[in-house]
Amino acid sequence: MSRTEEARRLAEAVPDPEIPVLTAGDLGLVRMVEEDGGRLVVRLTPTYSGCPASEAIRRDVEAALASGGFADAVVETSLAPAWTTDWMSEAGKTKLAAYGIAPPVRGPVSCPHCGGAAVEELSRFGSTPCKALWRCLGCREPFERFKCL
Numbered sequence: 001m002s003r004t005e006e007a008r009r010l011a012e013a014v015p016d017p018e019i020p021v022l023t024a025g026d027l028g029l030v031r032m033v034e035e036d037g038g039r040l041v042v043r044l045t046p047t048y049s050g051c052p053a054s055e056a057i058r059r060d061v062e063a064a065l066a067s068g069g070f071a072d073a074v075v076e077t078s079l080a081p082a083w084t085t086d087w088m089s090e091a092g093k094t095k096l097a098a099y100g101i102a103p104p105v106r107g108p109v110s111c112p113h114c115g116g117a118a119v120e121e122l123s124r125f126g127s128t129p130c131k132a133l134w135r136c137l138g139c140r141e142p143f144e145r146f147k148c149l
């Protein structure tokens with residue numbers, strides 16, 4: 001495995017601070033890993049600019065790279081193009097649903113607990129701005145939905 005492949009593997013394995021079942025790789029945050037004049041540069045795109053988790057995940061990726069032998073790695077933030085939920089992997093969406101959060105799929109929302117289609121939005125904002133609060137009319141369980149961007 002090359003240095004850049006090894007560094008990408010380390011960066012993509014870092015869990016998301018807000019939704020720890022998802023990794024940076026599941027979310028598609030690692031945009032580029034390259035050698036730049038002997039330095040290793042990792043470019044991350046945060047899910048939501050201004051999301052407090054963005055800075056935390058940048059530090060976590062730096063720490064993971066340092067402990068994996070890339071103490072000289074530079075982690076940069078890349079804001080353009082903006083992150084979209086389309087970059088989330090299918091594996092990531094499956095993990096989100098298993099965690100009880102409806103994944104950001106286009107089309108009708110279904111309950112991550114029972115799969116029911118009779119659902120209603122209670123609030124545009126859940127525990128974080130990137131999630132909305134929904135409720136299932138079938139099993140009566142509330143759930144959060146990761147918004148499509």
Ligand SMILES: [Zn+2]
Nearest residue numbers: 111114136139
């Ligand atoms: Zn349900």
